[in-house]
Amino acid sequence: MATTETNAPQLEANKNRQPQPILPARRNGRWSGYRHLLWARILELKREPEVVFWVFVFPLLLAAGLGIAFRNKPADITSVVVIDGAGAQKTLAMLQNSAARSTVRAIILDRDAALKAFHFGKFDLAIESNPDRSYTYYYDPARPESVLSRAEIDAALQSAAGRKDAVTTSARASSEPGSRYIDFLIPGLLGMNLMNSGMWGVGFALVEMRQRKLLKRFIATPMRRSDFLLALTSSRLVLMVIEVGLLLGFGVLVFHMRVQGSILSVILLGSVGAVAFGGVGLLTACRAQKIETVSGLINVVMMPMWIFSGVFFSYQRFPAITIPFIKALPLTALNDALRATILEGASLGSQSGRLLVLAVWGGVSFILALRWLRWT
Amino acid sequence: MGSPIECVNLRKTYDGKVEAVRGLSLRIDAGECFGLLGPNGAGKTTTIEILEGLLAPTSGEVHIFGHTWDDNPRQLREWIGISLQETRLSEKLNVRETIELFASFYNEPSSTADILEELQLTEKSDAWVGKLSGGQKQRLAVATALVGNPRILFLDEPTTGLDPQSRRQLWDIVRAFQKKGGTVLLTTHYMDEAERLCDRLAIVDHGVIIAEGTPSDLIDRLGGHHVVEFQVNNSANNNGNDSDSLDRWRSLPSVESVRREDSSVCLSVREPHLTIPALLDVIANDGHRLEHLSTRQASLEDVFVKLTGRHLRED
Numbered sequence: 001m002a003t004t005e006t007n008a009p010q011l012e013a014n015k016n017r018q019p020q021p022i023l024p025a026r027r028n029g030r031w032s033g034y035r036h037l038l039w040a041r042i043l044e045l046k047r048e049p050e051v052v053f054w055v056f057v058f059p060l061l062l063a064a065g066l067g068i069a070f071r072n073k074p075a076d077i078t079s080v081v082v083i084d085g086a087g088a089q090k091t092l093a094m095l096q097n098s099a100a101r102s103t104v105r106a107i108i109l110d111r112d113a114a115l116k117a118f119h120f121g122k123f124d125l126a127i128e129s130n131p132d133r134s135y136t137y138y139y140d141p142a143r144p145e146s147v148l149s150r151a152e153i154d155a156a157l158q159s160a161a162g163r164k165d166a167v168t169t170s171a172r173a174s175s176e177p178g179s180r181y182i183d184f185l186i187p188g189l190l191g192m193n194l195m196n197s198g199m200w201g202v203g204f205a206l207v208e209m210r211q212r213k214l215l216k217r218f219i220a221t222p223m224r225r226s227d228f229l230l231a232l233t234s235s236r237l238v239l240m241v242i243e244v245g246l247l248l249g250f251g252v253l254v255f256h257m258r259v260q261g262s263i264l265s266v267i268l269l270g271s272v273g274a275v276a277f278g279g280v281g282l283l284t285a286c287r288a289q290k291i292e293t294v295s296g297l298i299n300v301v302m303m304p305m306w307i308f309s310g311v312f313f314s315y316q317r318f319p320a321i322t323i324p325f326i327k328a329l330p331l332t333a334l335n336d337a338l339r340a341t342i343l344e345g346a347s348l349g350s351q352s353g354r355l356l357v358l359a360v361w362g363g364v365s366f367i368l369a370l371r372w373l374r375w376t
Numbered sequence: 377m378g379s380p381i382e383c384v385n386l387r388k389t390y391d392g393k394v395e396a397v398r399g400l401s402l403r404i405d406a407g408e409c410f411g412l413l414g415p416n417g418a419g420k421t422t423t424i425e426i427l428e429g430l431l432a433p434t435s436g437e438v439h440i441f442g443h444t445w446d447d448n449p450r451q452l453r454e455w456i457g458i459s460l461q462e463t464r465l466s467e468k469l470n471v472r473e474t475i476e477l478f479a480s481f482y483n484e485p486s487s488t489a490d491i492l493e494e495l496q497l498t499e500k501s502d503a504w505v506g507k508l509s510g511g512q513k514q515r516l517a518v519a520t521a522l523v524g525n526p527r528i529l530f531l532d533e534p535t536t537g538l539d540p541q542s543r544r545q546l547w548d549i550v551r552a553f554q555k556k557g558g559t560v561l562l563t564t565h566y567m568d569e570a571e572r573l574c575d576r577l578a579i580v581d582h583g584v585i586i587a588e589g590t591p592s593d594l595i596d597r598l599g600g601h602h603v604v605e606f607q608v609n610n611s612a613n614n615n616g617n618d619s620d621s622l623d624r625w626r627s628l629p630s631v632e633s634v635r636r637e638d639s640s641v642c643l644s645v646r647e648p649h650l651t652i653p654a655l656l657d658v659i660a661n662d663g664h665r666l667e668h669l670s671t672r673q674a675s676l677e678d679v680f681v682k683l684t685g686r687h688l689r690e691d
Contacts, residue, residue: 026485028482028485036477036480040477043468048468212463212465213460213464214463214465214466217465217520220430220453220458220460221458221478221481221482221524222524
């Protein structure tokens, strides 16, 4: 047969080779497997453009978008409409000469147009001057700016009409970075990003490797299983440092945010958070055989925390009875600890309760995952 | 130290119902290339994965160099190298990184450069795994099995789906490993692979070994040396008394067995020069016309058909 003939020269060459003694070319230490697994994981992540986008670029875009949408206005201007009538011009003049003139923008419109514009939210307040020289305010108690406007305009009109202040007061403007929405948002996004990338980076990767039979191939070697899980989870730490640096750096450079606590504390919190969510990710993915299954599971696990854990708005808005449960969620603990550290400069020690919540979630998940993990 | 691989009365039942392996015993000697040959679904992969310690048998014993998988699994894993039937290695790592990753799991691995050269992957060492051809991927899979300096190499269907040249390259790699004193256990459903590569074979069907021996011994014992295949023009008339006519062919000189295959008749024959003249006489006397006649060396395929009445590859 033709195949035998083409084979023959190579076979001859093999025969001429001296049998080689099986000698080790090198010796590996205890942590060689762990180091290589970690490095391989990092290389894979680096070479996956989707990972770079979702882990690094997407949170920045989100922060930029939300930061711009909810930015504080330079000064709070209240816009009011004066309903056209006998005293309308006089009312307008009183407002424009009052102490509040710099923060009030007022115009006169006829009654229908004025009320319609007010109802559509174009004006915070509508003022009608009555024949008996009294005023009627149209305001919306559900709109904070409308309530504020009513108080402000009333004070302006009263003092223009001759009311004297009973005491002398003075006010000093203070709108420091630290109390704005973007300051609230950035630590929340940081926490959410650590959760997202921990759950996906560990859980999804695990199921993918199981589906490709790579897990089975790994356990066919002397590789220690704990090394593998440790490498998968701790690869998150490397990414975490980059994530934290990028988001905080973005906040500081673009929104002039101030980090009150030490960067080291933030990094340490981030590490505990990243590893805890890595553990939760392992547990979520410990049995799933298919990518589709694990995607659903990860979303089910994360969904309550997106809503309840104070990423975009404070969880204090939820009924008081739910607050203890919300505080027991790992993302709540992480977000609260990050906000306390970044915004208030809290020490790590003062966050020990929240760190404990994270450690319990991460530790218990990791142990259960090791016990239940399906390798094949 | 015991023999490299030994198992006694292995059984594996999935979900309490499907019996994949039904009492299988084997003993493989050092330096031997042993093949499990059988059709898809015969229980080859289940058997090899039990021997590899990746699957627990329902009952039976496995000894690798005299140790069981419960004794010291880490040490056993140092001694064996495995290529699974289907593993998709990380596509975003290159060939060298993949080999070094696997090398890092073993105490005393070979040097990556040697393995690359041995498996003819040096040129591809910087290529991502995702960009390799089927044959290159399979060589890389075997490279990850060899990098730990194993004493036993397990290969599950190593050449399935490969082109002829890639298959020969892999055979050379297996032979080179054997030459260095290694023991090989492989599964295959290719009879040519079993015939050329294996020192000894077990033919597996429905979870049991139905024949065992060297390829030539199996062929001699069960297949006859030669196969004479012929077709006559009146095959339609024979439908009614098929067994009668088969008996007639069996009574020809030097014929060991007869089977019908589609419209042809296959005779397993020891000495064709005795059989063929007699065969031609019978056909001429009956007034039939010979439409086709060929002779060939008997193969493992013939052995399998003789034993089971089926072909190795039914597709």
